[in-house]
Every structure is written in C-alpha cells, then in structure tokens.
Amino acid sequence: MLNLHALRLFHTIASVGSVTKASEWLNISQPAITAQIKKFEKELGLPLFKPQGRGIALTDAGEELAVLAKRLFAVEHQIEQFASNYASGTVGSIRMAATYLPANFLIPAWIAKFKQKYNQVEMNITTTNSSGALQQLLDVEVDIAIFGGIAERYPETIQTEELFEDELWFVVAPGHRYANRQVTLSEMMNEPFVMREEGSSTRERLFSLCRTHNASVPTISLQFNGLHEAITAVIAGYGANFVSSLVVREYVERGELARVYVEGIHLKNTIAICTRRNEPLPASAMNLVRMIRSLPTPPPGHT
Known part of the structure; x- marks a missing residue:
C-alpha cells in the first residue's frame, strides 16, 4: 500500500525545492524527513532525488512522480473543499414537494432569493396536492414539504412548523x-x-x-x-x-x-413547512428553511 504520508513529504520537497524549506514548512526536523524519504525510495524501488551542488534535484522518476503527486493532492483539496461546501450547504441538492398555493404564489420568490446566495444547490420541486406532498415526505422521496393549508391530522413522524396564516x-x-x-x-x-x-x-x-x-x-x-x-x-x-x-x-x-x-x-389558512421528525435535514435544505423563516410574513390577503 502506498505510503501517503511519505508521498506528501516528497510532494512538499518537490514543490518548495529543498529539504530545509520543507522542514520549516512542515515543522518536521530535516533528519526525520530525510530518513522517511530514503525509506520511501526503498519501498518504491526508485531513486527520487539526486545531489546537485549543495542541494538536491529530482531524478527523472522523481519528476514524473512529482506530476502525479501534484494531481493527487489537488484532487484531495477538491474533495476537502467539496466536503466543506456540502456540510455548509453551499452545494448539494434539495428535494421539495409543495402544494399548489405555495408552489405558485410563494416558492418562486423564495427560490430566486435562495439561489442568489446558493447558486450551486440543485432544486427539485414537485407540485402536488396535500395528500401527495405528505405521502412523498413519508416515503422519503423529498426532504421537505411546503403546505398551503396543513392537513388537520398528520402522522406523529411528521414535524410541522407554521410560517404564517392567510384568510x-x-x-x-x-x-x-x-x-x-x-x-x-x-x-x-x-x-x-x-x-x-x-x-x-x-x-x-x-x-x-x-x-x-x-x-x-x-x-x-x-x-x-x-x-x-x-x-x-x-x-x-x-x-x-x-x-x-x-x-x-x-x-x-x-x-x-x-x-x-x-x-x-x-x-x-396555514402555510407550513413539514419535515420528518427526528431526522436531520441536509445542510442545503436547512439553509433554505432558515431563509424562509427570516422572510417577512405577508399581511393577510397579500402575496
């Protein structure tokens, strides 16, 4: 199995040009770095560095490995960035069901405002009646459901948050x-x-x-x-x-x-957000819910 720690040391030396600079950058002693690189070369069966004046230079094999290592750690950074963005809700997807009232008279403005800040979040919105929206939520086909006129009875597994009322x-x-x-x-x-x-x-x-x-x-x-x-x-x-x-x-x-x-x-008439009780929302969906909560409540009878 490839020693990724040693590969990272090699990548740092190749990037900064010397063991001394790599030691300062990584806060690891020069002898420790040198020992791990020699061990790494033995594991690979390839010489990676050669003497050059008072310093070192990459061998031909070292030059090619440096290109591959650069790609690998660039992808690692992309993965870390993706995980951070996903956890913060700046990327990802939101699956939503909505009844006709909010779908036609509220959600378009909500989504436009949300997309101004979270443009990379994908939105999948299904417009249906109250029974359909509730069933999709129960069947885990959507993350949230927006009701315009919440059902009088709903399962205990569904959590309802009233946003406002209209006449x-x-x-x-x-x-x-x-x-x-x-x-x-x-x-x-x-x-x-x-x-x-x-x-x-x-x-x-x-x-x-x-x-x-x-x-x-x-x-x-x-x-x-x-x-x-x-x-x-x-x-x-x-x-x-x-x-x-x-x-x-x-x-x-x-x-x-x-x-x-x-x-x-x-x-x-109650306008409400429904979610599955005791089930955390994806960060992107939670950001949408927070934004909706922060919007001013329309006066009765107004959009």
Whole structure:
C-alpha cells in the first residue's frame, strides 16, 4: 500500500525545492524527513532525488512522480473543499414537494432569493396536492414539504412548523347575485362550486366546514387539477370558489372577482413547512428553511 504520508513529504520537497524549506514548512526536523524519504525510495524501488551542488534535484522518476503527486493532492483539496461546501450547504441538492398555493404564489420568490446566495444547490420541486406532498415526505422521496393549508391530522413522524396564516375567501364573478353580499352558509352551499381535485386541503376544509355547521355539502360542478384553471372558470362567470386570499386578492382588487361574506365564517389558512421528525435535514435544505423563516410574513390577503 502506498505510503501517503511519505508521498506528501516528497510532494512538499518537490514543490518548495529543498529539504530545509520543507522542514520549516512542515515543522518536521530535516533528519526525520530525510530518513522517511530514503525509506520511501526503498519501498518504491526508485531513486527520487539526486545531489546537485549543495542541494538536491529530482531524478527523472522523481519528476514524473512529482506530476502525479501534484494531481493527487489537488484532487484531495477538491474533495476537502467539496466536503466543506456540502456540510455548509453551499452545494448539494434539495428535494421539495409543495402544494399548489405555495408552489405558485410563494416558492418562486423564495427560490430566486435562495439561489442568489446558493447558486450551486440543485432544486427539485414537485407540485402536488396535500395528500401527495405528505405521502412523498413519508416515503422519503423529498426532504421537505411546503403546505398551503396543513392537513388537520398528520402522522406523529411528521414535524410541522407554521410560517404564517392567510384568510380563506368565498369568491364569485362580479356579476353574481352574491357578489359583495353577506349570505348564510346554507345559501352559499346551494351554489355550484369550481374546485381542485380530491386531496386538496382547501377542498377538505370546505367539506369540514359544512359538517361542523350541519350544512349540506356543496356540489362540485367543475373540478380542475390546478388553481389557475378553477379561478379562470369563476372569473368567466360560472360558480363559486373557496380559496386562499393569497391567490385571489389581486383579482378582487382589479374587480375580476368579488368576495361573498358568509355569516359567522372567518377561516384561516396555514402555510407550513413539514419535515420528518427526528431526522436531520441536509445542510442545503436547512439553509433554505432558515431563509424562509427570516422572510417577512405577508399581511393577510397579500402575496
């Protein structure tokens, strides 16, 4: 097996040009260095140095070995740098699942800010519903999951950290008879709804709300996989939607949508980071979480 310690001594002598300088550089006595180099030459069966004036010079074999040693220790430095960067989170990868709300309205700005500092970190983001995001986290397919509307129940193995809350609004087209009016929950539930698919946390919140208040569940007349499509259908004049204010506030301000105020209903929507409990995050993912925590909390209804 190659004596790497002796090779390093040889590399240092070859780099600085003398045993004396190598001794000072390494803080090892000259006799000790000389003895180890002679032993190394014997192990290799090759003369590495030859006398030259008052000093020494590399033999032909020593010249070639010096090139190889330089490459080897350059790679060693790269490995050390990589390990340091990986441990600090400046390189690596982050696997993230996100529900549609944060994926479309929060994460793009977060990632842009994160990448300004950690450009070499690879990002792999999957957009799915709450059930899908939770399952990917449980199956160790992702490191973190960002929820817009955390599930009411989740396994004990999942740790949840709430970032902030926004409001949940009922919205309709501006020409709808309930636009900007106050109605009862029963009246609201008589309207056809345009919603996301089953597994959406907001959809589940709406059904849970009906159960809590003993109201009939709404008819989901149109169902889409994305938020944008559902909102566009309501803007076009069909049905109602129950949705985060983060998503629709600008539409309401522009007059493309209108709120419906349902008596006694003031619900909040939680934006949260979920991780696997008692399992340390990769340094790169931890840096992202710290950055998200440091960002200002949006006011209710604002992006």
